[in-house]
Amino acid sequence: MSERANWVVRLLGPRRSSPAVPAPDAVLAELGLSPREVVVPPAAVHVPVVRAGAFVFTSGQLPIRAGELIATGRLGETLGVADGQACAQWCVLNALSAIRSEIGDLGQVKRVVKVVVYVASGALFTDQALVADGASELLGRAFGSAGRHARSTVGVSALPLDAPVEVDLVVEI
């Protein structure tokens, strides 16, 4: 786990009991993502995000920062819960960056609807929900009550590129 990943965990800090609700873009900026940075480059057929009606669906996002996975491996083997939470946060940051590249302004997000968190898990690891809390908490920080979402969290045997976590979002705009 790199220092950068732990830095995100530290920056987010403990959950506040009565969180302020800054503009989503401000939260991203605070986390070191410039408003025009596109983290996930568009590919030929498989694209980071699709808008359909009032919904935006993202591709499954990996914990990539500056073009590199911040960690590889499985939870419960080489990685612990805090590592997984940092990964989940970076997945969400990349998902939000992709959504922003489609809709221009995250303030247009009316509601975060659904989040699926896939956690690469060793045989005995059952704290997938704690890992997923890294994603959920960041969405709450960024969107306030509009960030309250339905979530599915599952443990899987492996993810692309040996990523520890993958997250996809459905948001309503």
Next chain:
Amino acid sequence: MSERANWVVRLLGPRRSSPAVPAPDAVLAELGLSPREVVVPPAAVHVPVVRAGAFVFTSGQLPIRAGELIATGRLGETLGVADGQACAQWCVLNALSAIRSEIGDLGQVKRVVKVVVYVASGALFTDQALVADGASELLGRAFGSAGRHARSTVGVSALPLDAPVEVDLVVEI
């Protein structure tokens, strides 16, 4: 597997060739869930259900009854197909309870659209579809033709809290 879980399996009984279609709430009551019982308590950021447009998305539901998992472990290891089916049914009951808490009356469900069934599976277990039939059959019982749904069933290495099954629903209202 507790007696309570087997009780659900017995109560549902064999599939009828021409099933009657009772009101969904009546089916839940028959299964021992009172109409106002909220099985899944709302959390801070991650909530049991989100309504967006004409759709309601649930969080992934675990086979929890009265605050406890009715079973833990993987199919094909300590659990068999009937155990998994009972778990799938409780997941659906919790999902329906969550939807009811949002929309007030399950009779407002126009269509069960999509069901994803995650089955914690040992290395040699490939009967995930039979496990998922526990979920599908209950939806058919509760909603009749409106309960006919698209379904994805996958075997995963682990689920939160060592739950054997997790189910999420998308319904149209």
Next chain:
Amino acid sequence: MSERANWVVRLLGPRRSSPAVPAPDAVLAELGLSPREVVVPPAAVHVPVVRAGAFVFTSGQLPIRAGELIATGRLGETLGVADGQACAQWCVLNALSAIRSEIGDLGQVKRVVKVVVYVASGALFTDQALVADGASELLGRAFGSAGRHARSTVGVSALPLDAPVEVDLVVEI
């Protein structure tokens, strides 16, 4: 892996830099699926496809041709990437066949919105994205720019019937 599966890979050929966009049904015909063939028979409660508003959701589709899985097992164990790509293509063909049986004409698909590719994966296999490219490329071939989709790709421990790949689609019509 059967010869039939490899035949699909050969037929699709390498990605063209500036692909033509034939009518989706023509692509299916070219791949040996007659326009009225329904690959996936409807079941009692769990159906191949559900239309809801402007969306069509498919069930998770397996790589079945003429009633049989074209392969079984896990990627990275008995199967390689090319095998997995052929499986992913047959999953998509079955999904498109199911959608066509619902909407009558694949030309009504306005956009392929979301694709989830589940890859049954051995412990050391991390090329799930290459397997999923088999699905994505076929969607690009069939739909052109309307086939550009958001995609989640995950490695799972097992799939129903020991299938190597499962794919579900959400399309907008």
